[in-house]
Amino acid sequence: MDTERETDSYKKTHHSSLNVFAMMIWPEYFNITTIVVGVVTFCLLAALILRPKNSPPGPWGVPIFGCIPYFIFSRRTGRKIFEDWYHRYGPIYNTKVGAINVVVLNEIEGFKEAFGNPEFQGRLPVDFMLGRAGEGIVMSDGRAWQEQRKFVHQHFRDFGVGKSSFEDSIAAEAEALTDALLKLEGQSVCLEHLINNAVCNVISSVSFGRRFDYDDKSLQTVLEMLKETVESSALQLVLSVLFPITKYIPFGGSNQIRQKVQIYFKFLDKLVSEHKAKLDETNIRDVMDAYLIEMKKDNGNSDIFNDDNMVFTVGDLFGAGTETTTLTLLWIILFLLKNPEAEAKVRAELGRVVGRNRLPRYSDRSNLPYIEAVISESLRLGTVSSVGIPHVASSNSTLQGYFIPKGTLLLPNFHALFTYTGKWEEPEEFRPERFLDKVGNFVRREDFIPFSIGRRQCIGEQLARMEIFIFLTHTMHKFALSVPEGHDPSVEGVGFTHKPQSYNVLIRKCED
Ligand code: HEM
Structure with missing residues (x-):
């Protein structure tokens, strides 16, 4: 009797602990439930890894995680993994x-076709850390994106952003920057904080009509927060897509981002309140004023122009415009420090075209082809958007002859486009001459698109180009920069934004 009970209990526990797979292969356990569970499990796993017919080729992932383990468990960097896949599977x-489903674009033909196609302009819904209903521009799509993008374009035009009329305000900020540098003459300093602050002041003047002193603590907190959030949000974004539950965990990574973003919102909310209190409809000072006026149209009933969207839109301009431009300037200076012959050519060109009696103007650009080439070469080799912001397919479509199902993420791999697709000779070398013709004129290349192309092309390109040119030429006009003794800065970029590793510069004033 006891033995019978033991056998029974053994069977029960044993049975319950068998996994589905064992049940399927062990004929003794075959019954209709196990077959159904097995088939459903198999179909789910297959759906998680299988790709639709006529998809581009590519690496197989594992169920649930897809290709993530390649990035977690490989000793190679993300850039290197992408490069290996490019050589193995081709341009797309x-x-x-x-x-x-993710499709990686590596060559200009794919970029052009994808980003010119209205079906590939969506974005991934990112609500994992924000807790507010706004959408802004960078991560929105559909009507909210179209209308707000159009609105910003219109007001950038009205304020003359990127045009010669706007140059004076950038030049004024360049003067504040060079004054701050003068105080550091003879010292070995890291320029990141000063450049970051100067760049931020330009976009904040346009967006909310004020600049911040270089030692303003509230701004430092926000800039630090922005930097850290951009760095850590890529991983959190992936986690929140894989495991949506992580969005609601009150501790850990996504919670930390949420807390940091709250600091940003608090900073922006304060500016909104100040703007509301001082709004004068006959004197529109900045994008925030213009937005507040837009909100009043249709008796304040617009489903797009509201408080939350204003905070997101202005936050997008500030966020997208600060880190990218700062890092580009830091790359340019680093490349010039590492290539003294290029630095000497920049200095000689400035001396020849501008001289010592005035400061460089944006209109000098066409006569400064070598400097233009240095800027382009640094945008290429620095590639601060290593992989750009993914676009999402809003319906089933085709690309380069392949079927692209709705919901697919299109990932623009700018690093590939600018280095290893066979179009750039010795791509790892800093060589501004690749942007010059035989007689030294600057040449544009149609496959060089650091600000992307198509309907979502960077909204701040003109502004960024003007800032980079003015900040760089004014600094070079006034100072000689060199590597401090005992230092050997690295040109290996780090992190998601591919930023240069922190380096120091020795500053000396140029004689007049
Ligand atoms: C060197 C500096 C910059 C670089 C390399 C850069 C690059 C880019 C890239 C690659 C995109 C993605 C486009 C796409 O999704 O296809 C983008 C989008 C964007 N950028 Fe920039 N950017 C820079 C500076 C700026 C500045 C100064 C602003 C501020 C006005 C700005 C505002 C934006 C916005 C709002 C978007 C989103 C556009 C949309 O989704 O419709 N960027 N940028």
Whole structure:
């Protein structure tokens, strides 16, 4: 009797602990439930890794995680993994991140076709850390994106952003920057903080009509927060897509981002209140004023122009415009420090075209082809948007002859486009001459698109180009920069934004 009971209990526990797979292969356990469970499990796993017919080729992922393990468990960097896949699968390849289908674009033909196609202009819904209903421009799509993008374009035009009329305000900020540098003459300093602050002042003047002193603590907190959030949000974004539950965990990574973003919102909310209190409809000072006036149209009933969207839109301009431009300037200075012959050519060109009696103007650009080439070469080799912001397919479509199902993420791989696709000779070398013709004129290349192309092309390109040119030439006009003794800065970029590793510069004033 006891033995019978023992056998029974053994069977029960044993049975319950068997996994589905064992049940399927062990004929003793075959029954209709196990077959159904097995088939459903198999179909789910297959759906998680299989790709639709006529998809681009690409690496197989594992169920649930897709290609993530390649990045976590490989000793190679993300850039190197992408490069290996490019050589193996070609200019457009397909993989999965979790259950999401991802197509990576590497060559200009794919970029052009994808980003010119209205079906590929969506964005991934990112609500994992924000807790507010706004959408802004960078991460919105559909009507909210179209209308707000159009609105910003219109007001950038009205304020003369990127045009010669706007140059004086950038030049004034360049003067504040060079004054601050003068105080550091003879010292070995890291320029990151000063450049970051100067760049931020330009976009904040346009967006909310004020600049901040270089030692303003509230701004430092926000800039630090921005830097850290951009760095850590890529991983959190992937996690929140794979495991949506992580959005609601009150501790850990996504919670930290949420807290940091709250600091940003608090900073922006304060500016909104100040603007509301001082709004004068006959004197529109900045994008925030213009937005407040837009909100009043249709008796204040617009479903797009509201408080939350204003904070997101202005926050987008500030966020997208600060880090990218700062890092580009830091790359240019680093490349010039590491290539003294290029630095000497920049200085000689400035001396020849501008001289010592005036400061460089944006209109000098066409006569400064070598400097233009240095800027382009630094945008290429620095590639601060290593992989750009993913676009999402809003319906089933085709690309380069392949089927692209709705919901696919299109990932523009700018690093590939600017280095290893065989179009750039010795791509790892800093060589401004590749942007010059035989007689030294600057040449534009149609496959060089650091600000992307198509309908979502960077809204701040003109502004960024003007800032980079003015900040660089004014600094070079007034100072000689060199590597301090005992230092050997690295040109290996780090992190998601591919920023240069922190380096110091020795500053000496140029004699007049
Ligand atoms: C060197 C500096 C910069 C670089 C390399 C850069 C690059 C880019 C890239 C690659 C994109 C993605 C476009 C796409 O999704 O296809 C983008 C989008 C964007 N950028 Fe920039 N950017 C820079 C500076 C700026 C500045 C100064 C602003 C501020 C006005 C700005 C505002 C934006 C906005 C709002 C978007 C989103 C556009 C949209 O989704 O419709 N960027 N940028």
